[in-house]
Amino acid sequence: xxxxxxxxxxxxxxxxxxxxxxxxxxxxxxxxxxxxxxxxxxxxxxxxxxxxxxxxxxxxxxxxxxxxxxxxxxxxxxxxxxxxxxxxxxxxxxxxxxxxxxxxxxxxxxxxxxxxxxxxxxxxxxxxxxxxxxxxxxxxxxxxxxxxxxxxxxxxxxxxxxxxxxxxxxxxxxxxxxxxxxxxxxxxxxxxxxxxxxxxxxxxxxxxxxxxxxxx
Numbered sequence: 001x002x003x004x005x006x007x008x009x010x011x012x013x014x015x016x017x018x019x020x021x022x023x024x025x026x027x028x029x030x031x032x033x034x035x036x037x038x039x040x041x042x043x044x045x046x047x048x049x050x051x052x053x054x055x056x057x058x059x060x061x062x063x064x065x066x067x068x069x070x071x072x073x074x075x076x077x078x079x080x081x082x083x084x085x086x087x088x089x090x091x092x093x094x095x096x097x098x099x100x101x102x103x104x105x106x107x108x109x110x111x112x113x114x115x116x117x118x119x120x121x122x123x124x125x126x127x128x129x130x131x132x133x134x135x136x137x138x139x140x141x142x143x144x145x146x147x148x149x150x151x152x153x154x155x156x157x158x159x160x161x162x163x164x165x166x167x168x169x170x171x172x173x174x175x176x177x178x179x180x181x182x183x184x185x186x187x188x189x190x191x192x193x194x195x196x197x198x199x200x201x202x203x204x205x206x207x208x209x210x211x212x213x214x215x216x
Contacts, residue, residue, distance in 0.1 A: 068112060
Protein backbone atom coordinates (compact mmCIF):
# COMPACT_ATOMS: atom_id res chain seq x y z
CA UNK A 1 0.00 0.00 0.00
CA UNK A 2 1.05 3.57 -0.57
CA UNK A 3 -0.62 5.21 2.37
CA UNK A 4 2.06 7.88 2.51
CA UNK A 5 0.93 9.14 -0.90
CA UNK A 6 -2.25 10.47 0.70
CA UNK A 7 -2.24 13.99 2.07
CA UNK A 8 -2.87 13.82 5.81
CA UNK A 9 -6.37 14.75 6.92
CA UNK A 10 -6.15 17.93 8.91
CA UNK A 11 -8.35 18.56 11.95
CA UNK A 12 -10.87 21.37 11.61
CA UNK A 13 -9.90 24.86 12.69
CA UNK A 14 -10.11 24.84 16.46
CA UNK A 15 -9.95 28.54 17.29
CA UNK A 16 -6.37 28.66 18.48
CA UNK A 17 -3.56 26.58 19.90
CA UNK A 18 -4.73 27.08 23.49
CA UNK A 19 -8.18 25.70 22.78
CA UNK A 20 -6.68 22.69 21.03
CA UNK A 21 -4.28 22.19 23.92
CA UNK A 22 -7.25 21.93 26.28
CA UNK A 23 -9.00 19.46 23.98
CA UNK A 24 -5.86 17.31 23.67
CA UNK A 25 -5.48 17.25 27.46
CA UNK A 26 -9.16 16.43 27.91
CA UNK A 27 -8.95 13.54 25.44
CA UNK A 28 -6.07 12.06 27.41
CA UNK A 29 -8.03 12.37 30.64
CA UNK A 30 -11.23 10.95 29.17
CA UNK A 31 -9.34 8.04 27.60
CA UNK A 32 -7.81 7.17 30.97
CA UNK A 33 -10.76 7.86 33.30
CA UNK A 34 -13.91 8.15 31.17
CA UNK A 35 -16.17 11.13 30.67
CA UNK A 36 -17.80 10.97 34.10
CA UNK A 37 -14.78 10.14 36.25
CA UNK A 38 -12.43 12.70 34.72
CA UNK A 39 -12.73 16.05 36.47
CA UNK A 40 -12.14 19.60 35.30
CA UNK A 41 -9.28 19.73 37.81
CA UNK A 42 -7.61 16.79 36.04
CA UNK A 43 -8.09 18.44 32.68
CA UNK A 44 -6.61 21.71 33.95
CA UNK A 45 -3.59 19.87 35.33
CA UNK A 46 -3.10 17.88 32.10
CA UNK A 47 -3.28 21.10 30.06
CA UNK A 48 -0.97 22.84 32.57
CA UNK A 49 -3.50 25.65 32.88
CA UNK A 50 -5.44 27.31 35.68
CA UNK A 51 -9.19 26.66 35.96
CA UNK A 52 -9.83 30.26 34.98
CA UNK A 53 -7.81 29.80 31.81
CA UNK A 54 -9.75 26.70 30.82
CA UNK A 55 -13.13 28.26 31.61
CA UNK A 56 -12.31 31.14 29.27
CA UNK A 57 -12.69 28.64 26.42
CA UNK A 58 -15.21 26.12 27.80
CA UNK A 59 -18.03 26.79 30.24
CA UNK A 60 -18.22 23.19 31.43
CA UNK A 61 -16.97 19.65 30.96
CA UNK A 62 -20.01 18.99 28.75
CA UNK A 63 -18.85 21.78 26.45
CA UNK A 64 -15.45 20.10 26.16
CA UNK A 65 -17.07 16.73 25.40
CA UNK A 66 -19.19 18.34 22.69
CA UNK A 67 -16.18 20.07 21.15
CA UNK A 68 -14.18 16.83 21.11
CA UNK A 69 -17.01 14.99 19.40
CA UNK A 70 -17.35 17.74 16.77
CA UNK A 71 -13.59 17.60 16.17
CA UNK A 72 -13.51 13.82 15.76
CA UNK A 73 -16.68 13.78 13.66
CA UNK A 74 -15.41 16.46 11.28
CA UNK A 75 -12.06 14.70 10.84
CA UNK A 76 -13.63 11.29 10.24
CA UNK A 77 -16.15 12.76 7.82
CA UNK A 78 -13.21 13.91 5.70
CA UNK A 79 -12.02 10.31 5.49
CA UNK A 80 -15.42 9.04 4.35
CA UNK A 81 -15.70 11.85 1.83
CA UNK A 82 -12.35 10.76 0.39
CA UNK A 83 -13.61 7.22 0.07
CA UNK A 84 -16.67 8.46 -1.81
CA UNK A 85 -14.79 10.84 -4.12
CA UNK A 86 -14.94 10.45 -7.88
CA UNK A 87 -12.09 8.38 -9.27
CA UNK A 88 -11.91 6.11 -6.23
CA UNK A 89 -10.38 2.67 -6.74
CA UNK A 90 -10.39 -0.30 -4.41
CA UNK A 91 -6.74 0.42 -3.61
CA UNK A 92 -7.35 4.03 -2.60
CA UNK A 93 -10.54 2.99 -0.79
CA UNK A 94 -8.42 0.60 1.31
CA UNK A 95 -5.71 3.19 1.89
CA UNK A 96 -8.15 5.73 3.25
CA UNK A 97 -9.81 3.06 5.38
CA UNK A 98 -6.38 2.19 6.79
CA UNK A 99 -5.69 5.82 7.72
CA UNK A 100 -9.10 6.29 9.33
CA UNK A 101 -8.93 3.13 11.45
CA UNK A 102 -5.31 3.79 12.39
CA UNK A 103 -6.24 7.21 13.78
CA UNK A 104 -9.22 5.82 15.67
CA UNK A 105 -7.20 3.00 17.25
CA UNK A 106 -3.79 4.61 17.73
CA UNK A 107 -4.20 8.36 17.19
CA UNK A 108 -4.79 11.13 19.76
CA UNK A 109 -8.52 10.33 19.84
CA UNK A 110 -8.05 6.64 20.68
CA UNK A 111 -10.49 5.69 23.40
CA UNK A 112 -12.90 8.47 22.46
CA UNK A 113 -14.95 6.18 20.23
CA UNK A 114 -15.90 3.88 23.09
CA UNK A 115 -16.54 6.76 25.46
CA UNK A 116 -18.79 8.57 22.98
CA UNK A 117 -20.87 5.47 22.31
CA UNK A 118 -21.16 4.72 26.03
CA UNK A 119 -22.30 8.28 26.66
CA UNK A 120 -24.81 8.05 23.81
CA UNK A 121 -26.57 5.22 25.64
CA UNK A 122 -27.14 7.48 28.65
CA UNK A 123 -27.60 10.84 26.94
CA UNK A 124 -30.48 11.12 24.41
CA UNK A 125 -29.06 14.32 22.92
CA UNK A 126 -25.68 12.70 22.35
CA UNK A 127 -27.37 9.62 20.92
CA UNK A 128 -29.14 11.76 18.34
CA UNK A 129 -25.84 13.29 17.26
CA UNK A 130 -24.12 9.90 17.13
CA UNK A 131 -26.94 8.38 15.07
CA UNK A 132 -26.85 11.27 12.60
CA UNK A 133 -23.08 10.95 12.29
CA UNK A 134 -23.32 7.21 11.71
CA UNK A 135 -25.97 7.63 9.01
CA UNK A 136 -23.86 10.22 7.20
CA UNK A 137 -20.81 7.96 7.24
CA UNK A 138 -22.93 5.02 6.09
CA UNK A 139 -24.35 7.03 3.17
CA UNK A 140 -20.86 8.08 2.03
CA UNK A 141 -19.68 4.48 2.26
CA UNK A 142 -22.61 3.39 0.10
CA UNK A 143 -21.67 6.02 -2.50
CA UNK A 144 -18.09 4.74 -2.54
CA UNK A 145 -19.19 1.12 -2.97
CA UNK A 146 -21.62 2.06 -5.76
CA UNK A 147 -18.83 3.83 -7.63
CA UNK A 148 -16.54 0.85 -7.19
CA UNK A 149 -19.23 -1.42 -8.62
CA UNK A 150 -19.66 0.91 -11.60
CA UNK A 151 -16.00 0.52 -12.59
CA UNK A 152 -15.92 -3.23 -11.97
CA UNK A 153 -13.71 -3.07 -8.89
CA UNK A 154 -16.15 -4.93 -6.66
CA UNK A 155 -18.83 -7.55 -7.21
CA UNK A 156 -21.97 -5.99 -8.71
CA UNK A 157 -24.17 -8.65 -7.13
CA UNK A 158 -23.41 -7.33 -3.65
CA UNK A 159 -25.99 -5.14 -1.90
CA UNK A 160 -24.04 -1.95 -1.13
CA UNK A 161 -26.34 -1.10 1.79
CA UNK A 162 -25.62 -4.43 3.48
CA UNK A 163 -21.90 -4.31 2.68
CA UNK A 164 -21.58 -0.76 4.03
CA UNK A 165 -23.26 -1.83 7.27
CA UNK A 166 -20.95 -4.85 7.59
CA UNK A 167 -17.82 -2.77 6.96
CA UNK A 168 -18.89 -0.27 9.61
CA UNK A 169 -19.52 -3.14 12.05
CA UNK A 170 -16.08 -4.63 11.36
CA UNK A 171 -14.43 -1.27 12.00
CA UNK A 172 -16.46 -0.65 15.16
CA UNK A 173 -15.64 -4.11 16.50
CA UNK A 174 -11.93 -3.69 15.83
CA UNK A 175 -11.85 -0.33 17.61
CA UNK A 176 -13.60 -1.74 20.67
CA UNK A 177 -11.44 -4.87 20.75
CA UNK A 178 -8.23 -2.85 20.59
CA UNK A 179 -9.51 -0.68 23.41
CA UNK A 180 -9.65 -3.67 25.78
CA UNK A 181 -6.71 -5.67 24.39
CA UNK A 182 -3.68 -3.40 24.50
CA UNK A 183 -1.38 -6.05 23.05
CA UNK A 184 -3.06 -5.76 19.64
CA UNK A 185 -1.29 -3.53 17.13
CA UNK A 186 -3.28 -2.12 14.23
CA UNK A 187 -0.38 -2.26 11.77
CA UNK A 188 -0.02 -5.98 12.52
CA UNK A 189 -3.72 -6.71 12.00
CA UNK A 190 -4.25 -4.58 8.91
CA UNK A 191 -2.66 -6.79 6.19
CA UNK A 192 -4.93 -9.72 7.06
CA UNK A 193 -7.99 -7.49 7.47
CA UNK A 194 -7.34 -5.77 4.15
CA UNK A 195 -6.87 -9.11 2.38
CA UNK A 196 -10.12 -10.48 3.81
CA UNK A 197 -12.14 -7.42 2.84
CA UNK A 198 -10.61 -7.26 -0.63
CA UNK A 199 -11.43 -10.92 -1.29
CA UNK A 200 -14.94 -10.36 -0.01
CA UNK A 201 -15.52 -7.42 -2.37
CA UNK A 202 -13.68 -8.46 -5.53
CA UNK A 203 -15.79 -9.77 -8.43
CA UNK A 204 -15.94 -13.56 -8.47
CA UNK A 205 -13.81 -15.01 -11.26
CA UNK A 206 -15.98 -16.96 -13.72
CA UNK A 207 -13.24 -19.55 -14.19
CA UNK A 208 -13.19 -20.27 -10.47
CA UNK A 209 -16.95 -20.73 -10.42
CA UNK A 210 -16.82 -23.07 -13.41
CA UNK A 211 -14.07 -25.17 -11.86
CA UNK A 212 -15.93 -25.37 -8.57
CA UNK A 213 -19.07 -26.44 -10.36
CA UNK A 214 -17.16 -29.19 -12.20
CA UNK A 215 -15.51 -30.51 -9.04
CA UNK A 216 -18.76 -30.56 -7.10
